[in-house]
Amino acid sequence: MRALQAEGVKTIFGYPGGSIMPVYDALFDYTRGEKKCFDHILVRHEQGATHAAEGYARVSGEVGVALVTSGPGVTNTLTGIADAMLDSTPIVVIAGQVPISALGTDAFQEVDLVGVAQPISKWSYQIRHAEDVAWAVSRAFYIARTGRPGPVVLDFAKNAQVEEIDWEPKKVDFIRSYVPYPKLDDEAVRAAAELINNAQKPLALVGQGVELGNAQEELKAFLEKADIPAGRTMLGLSALPSNHPLNVGMLGMHGNFAVNLKEQECDVLIAIGMRFSDRVTGNLKTYAKQAKVIHLDIDHSEIDKNVKTDVAVIADCKESLPALTALIHQANHHEWRESFKPLDEKERVKVIEPAIHPKEGPLLMGEVVNAVAEQASDNAVLVTDVGQNQLFATRYFKYHHKRSICTSGGLGTMGYGMPAAIGATFGAPDRQVCCFMGDGGFQMCIEELGTIMEQKAPVKMILMNNNYLGNVRQWQDMFWLRRKSFTKMMNPCYELIAQGYGIPYQAVTDRKDLAAAIERMLTTDGPFILECAIKEEDNVLPMTPPGMNVNDMMLEI
Amino acid sequence: MEAKKLYTLLVYSENVAGILNQVTAVFTRRQVNIESLNVSASSIPGVHKYTITAWSDEDQIVKIVRQIEKKIDVVKANYFTDDQLFIRESGLYKLSTPQVLENPEISRTVRRYGASIIEVNPTYTIVMMHGVTEHIIELYRALDSFGCVLQYTRSGRIAVTRGMQEQVSAFLEEREEKKK
Numbered sequence: 001m002r003a004l005q006a007e008g009v010k011t012i013f014g015y016p017g018g019s020i021m022p023v024y025d026a027l028f029d030y031t032r033g034e035k036k037c038f039d040h041i042l043v044r045h046e047q048g049a050t051h052a053a054e055g056y057a058r059v060s061g062e063v064g065v066a067l068v069t070s071g072p073g074v075t076n077t078l079t080g081i082a083d084a085m086l087d088s089t090p091i092v093v094i095a096g097q098v099p100i101s102a103l104g105t106d107a108f109q110e111v112d113l114v115g116v117a118q119p120i121s122k123w124s125y126q127i128r129h130a131e132d133v134a135w136a137v138s139r140a141f142y143i144a145r146t147g148r149p150g151p152v153v154l155d156f157a158k159n160a161q162v163e164e165i166d167w168e169p170k171k172v173d174f175i176r177s178y179v180p181y182p183k184l185d186d187e188a189v190r191a192a193a194e195l196i197n198n199a200q201k202p203l204a205l206v207g208q209g210v211e212l213g214n215a216q217e218e219l220k221a222f223l224e225k226a227d228i229p230a231g232r233t234m235l236g237l238s239a240l241p242s243n244h245p246l247n248v249g250m251l252g253m254h255g256n257f258a259v260n261l262k263e264q265e266c267d268v269l270i271a272i273g274m275r276f277s278d279r280v281t282g283n284l285k286t287y288a289k290q291a292k293v294i295h296l297d298i299d300h301s302e303i304d305k306n307v308k309t310d311v312a313v314i315a316d317c318k319e320s321l322p323a324l325t326a327l328i329h330q331a332n333h334h335e336w337r338e339s340f341k342p343l344d345e346k347e348r349v350k351v352i353e354p355a356i357h358p359k360e361g362p363l364l365m366g367e368v369v370n371a372v373a374e375q376a377s378d379n380a381v382l383v384t385d386v387g388q389n390q391l392f393a394t395r396y397f398k399y400h401h402k403r404s405i406c407t408s409g410g411l412g413t414m415g416y417g418m419p420a421a422i423g424a425t426f427g428a429p430d431r432q433v434c435c436f437m438g439d440g441g442f443q444m445c446i447e448e449l450g451t452i453m454e455q456k457a458p459v460k461m462i463l464m465n466n467n468y469l470g471n472v473r474q475w476q477d478m479f480w481l482r483r484k485s486f487t488k489m490m491n492p493c494y495e496l497i498a499q500g501y502g503i504p505y506q507a508v509t510d511r512k513d514l515a516a517a518i519e520r521m522l523t524t525d526g527p528f529i530l531e532c533a534i535k536e537e538d539n540v541l542p543m544t545p546p547g548m549n550v551n552d553m554m555l556e557i
Numbered sequence: 558m559e560a561k562k563l564y565t566l567l568v569y570s571e572n573v574a575g576i577l578n579q580v581t582a583v584f585t586r587r588q589v590n591i592e593s594l595n596v597s598a599s600s601i602p603g604v605h606k607y608t609i610t611a612w613s614d615e616d617q618i619v620k621i622v623r624q625i626e627k628k629i630d631v632v633k634a635n636y637f638t639d640d641q642l643f644i645r646e647s648g649l650y651k652l653s654t655p656q657v658l659e660n661p662e663i664s665r666t667v668r669r670y671g672a673s674i675i676e677v678n679p680t681y682t683i684v685m686m687h688g689v690t691e692h693i694i695e696l697y698r699a700l701d702s703f704g705c706v707l708q709y710t711r712s713g714r715i716a717v718t719r720g721m722q723e724q725v726s727a728f729l730e731e732r733e734e735k736k737k
Contacts, residue, residue: 114575119582123629124575143629176732177571177632301623304616 003137017069019096050080055423071109086410090149122150130163147180193327209273238404258343385417385441415444
């Protein structure tokens with residue numbers, strides 16, 4: 001408890017069990033009365049604890065903490081750990097473990113946690129004795145939050161939980177084999193600046209690294225000085241406000257049309273804290289071959305991993321962006337920026353307008369997201385689940401404030417939305433949290449409605465129900481001869497479910513009721529479920545089919 | 558596509574449990590087979606040295622090295638081609654003594670390769686050879702052609718760089734400076 005306190009932990013998401021009982025017993029005193037220093041949020045399933053810790057970390061910039069028991073308790077967290085690994089989210093998972101005397105004996109609720117967690121965590125460690133606790137906990141938080149953040153797993157043997165020792169605080173802020181912030185190479189910065197200064201058609205690709213490095217202002221200064229248009233990855237959406245004049249939209253398979261085409265036309269591509277995921281690049285063999293590539297990243301292993309770079313600047317972008325800004329010339333790329341507009345207009349007419357302002361027929365996801373975005377407060381946090389709901393929500397939500405998006409980008413974890421939104425309400429208690437989910441993902445962690453009920457967590461849940469696993473159905477229609485293999489789904493009565501949990505609920509089937517229902521949702525204190533009856537077979541557009549070239553993006557099917 | 562070459566990786570890590578798993582997992586994920594592996598204490602106290610060989614192309618090896626070096630407790634990882642290293646491996650050959658006595662060509666072959674006989678008893682003879690992979694394998698083929706080999710095994714590679722010092726020392730000194 002004191003080790004956690006020393007790391008500034010305030011909120012713990014957890015679920016007790018046999019092998020973690022000594023910790024829970026100690027926690028009892030630290031969550032009430034004089035000694036109170038933590039809030040413990042009892043989740044309904046351990047997966048929820050990790051996603052909640054992720055949501056908490058994503059909006060607050062602090063390390064999220066999950067506390068669970070051994071065996072099934074911790075195997076349930078593996079999805080969240082892998083999710084945090086792929087999306088560079090700082091969380092620490094503390095799990096009970098059988099006493100060391102029982103290790104390797106297939107004891108009750110024993111699992112080789114360090115073994116299974118190693119490939120999906122930034123660091124995993126087994127605490128075998130009480131004297132390791134202070135060191136290991138401090139090291140865990142140091143590793144989770146520094147450099148490129150990520151999940152850390154502590155496997156806490158039960159004997160170490162009960163051994164008594166004299167408390168000796170330990171602070172780890174140096175590990176000789178770990179260099180979280182590589183030294184900025186001035187030569188690389190100069191080379192990058194030269195490329196940018198000679199560019200006629202520069203294009204920046206902004207990723208979550210900018211948010212993680214807290215370099216949103218540095219990014220703006222950089223882009224504005226050289227007048228560089230910038231696309232954002234899904235995780236980097238709120239690194240640059242939606243209404244910024246240099247923002248040219250979202251990258252990727254379902255991103256914006258112009259920016260995807262322009263990746264194949266720019267002469268200098270400046271990637272900032274992003275990792276050239278296959279969902280962004282499409283076919284690597286044809287991706288941005290005409291461009292010189294500059295890659296700013298804190299993680300050396302990302303350089304040349306997917307896209308060959310001409311200049312790599314390996315450092316925290318909080319440091320590299322100002323260094324670069326100092327060396328680049330004021331520029332004006334008006335003509336280049338204007339060339340995006342006809343393509344934007346094409347997308348607006350063909351895709352956006354029909355999606356957000358349909359004249360007839362059933363409700364569409366795009367219009368629901370757009371209607372929520374119109375009424376949501378400026379600092380609202382967008383949380384999404386995974387699938388069509390995620391793609392529509394990320395496309396049509398508006399971002400005004402940094403750290404405004406929680407979505408499972410890398411692992412694509414259905415069920416992420418609801419628990420992550422719970423975490424976000426604790427990580428940013430003064431901000432509105434709007435969580436868009438489909439009927440599939442809503443049911444994947446539906447048990448967390450219990451947590452929302454108990455905590456009165458003000459999650460505004462927008463359930464976009466199309467009675468389908470919509471994204472897979474879209475692929476079946478497009479690539480699998482319309483054979484809808486197990487994507488149609490029978491749904492329960494969500495109103496009764498909401499009632500069971502005592503959560504205010506409203507259904508919308510008619511377009512004319514949408515705005516008022518959203519207003520009611522946003523003005524109701526506490527949680528709310530807004531179920532929208534969505535057109536069953538709608539498609540997310542535009543789309544670059546998997547493995548195709550980014551410039552093959554389709555505006556219609 | 559670049560041609561595949563045999564690369565030698567020298568990896569230095571802290572002496573903590575579980576690193577070997579993490580290192581080999583990087584190869585597995587990238588679908589590269591490890592050809593040979595040797596792990597031992599290095600000349601730096603508390604630091605272990607892994608000598609790993611694998612057939613790959615340079616692009617792939619660079620990615621593997623960076624992903625290994627990213628592991629928290631890995632101090633340094635580098636890759637080399639054979640011309641940058643002094644390399645040794647060992648071969649052990651267990652031969653049938655009656656056949657060795659019967660065919661003098663066998664002993665002549667052993668001597669020609671600079672291998673040594675380290676134990677002889679009425680049933681078997683143990684021959685040992687230090688050298689580079691090809692020579693050790695050549696000797697095996699030569700002996701095998703006489704039909705006298707009962708068992709044969711070859712060690713993993715050990716290697717030192719042609720530089721003056723374990724290159725990791727400078728890095729560690731620099732890190733210790735930083736700590737102060």
